[in-house]
Amino acid sequence: MATSESTQLGNQGDDSLRADDTKCVFCVIANCKTENEILCRDGELACFRDAKPGARHHYLVVPRAHVGNCKSLNREHVPLVERMVKMGRSVLQQKNVMELGDVRMGFHMPPFSSVPHLHLHVLAPASEMSDRSLRFYGPQSYWFITVENLLKQLKSQNEVK
Ligand SMILES: [Zn+2]
Numbered sequence: 001m002a003t004s005e006s007t008q009l010g011n012q013g014d015d016s017l018r019a020d021d022t023k024c025v026f027c028v029i030a031n032c033k034t035e036n037e038i039l040c041r042d043g044e045l046a047c048f049r050d051a052k053p054g055a056r057h058h059y060l061v062v063p064r065a066h067v068g069n070c071k072s073l074n075r076e077h078v079p080l081v082e083r084m085v086k087m088g089r090s091v092l093q094q095k096n097v098m099e100l101g102d103v104r105m106g107f108h109m110p111p112f113s114s115v116p117h118l119h120l121h122v123l124a125p126a127s128e129m130s131d132r133s134l135r136f137y138g139p140q141s142y143w144f145i146t147v148e149n150l151l152k153q154l155k156s157q158n159e160v161k
């Protein structure tokens with residue numbers, strides 16, 4: 001099953017909340033209904049590989065229950081996002097990534113988050129990412145917000161702009 005967003009371009013721009021978990025690809029994967037290998041899972045979150053890696057390590061951490069894209073978040077989601085980061089770090093450690101300072105984590109900004117289920121991109125090593133990859137996952141990318149910026153915005157303005 002394709003997990004990459006680029007295969008989902010038909011959905012681009014459609015970031016409405018989808019509660020129908022039989023249609024949302026990340027709901028299906030996060031609840032182990034596909035062949036996708038789940039690298040880490042708890043009652044709340046699941047982590048699996050991005051099908052089109054933008055770095056040597058590229059994982060996605062998603063809530064198992066459907067949550068919409070990052071524009072649907074507010075201050076109350078700060079602990080959830082922090083738990084997603086924590087799972088991302090622990091999967092990197094499980095994969096023997098020791099340099100946790102050389103990691104990029106963040107979210108796609110709508111309408112570029114073509115899978116409309118909240119997912120944290122976890123990439124490492126950030127210093128080895130190609131220019132192409134930086135277009136999609138760079139701190140300056142128009143399409144991407146780092147988790148640090150997202151948390152700052154949620155805490156200070158209660159939304160993501
Ligand atoms: Zn979903």
Ligand SMILES: [Zn+2]
Nearest residue numbers: 005107108113
């Ligand atoms: Zn994304």
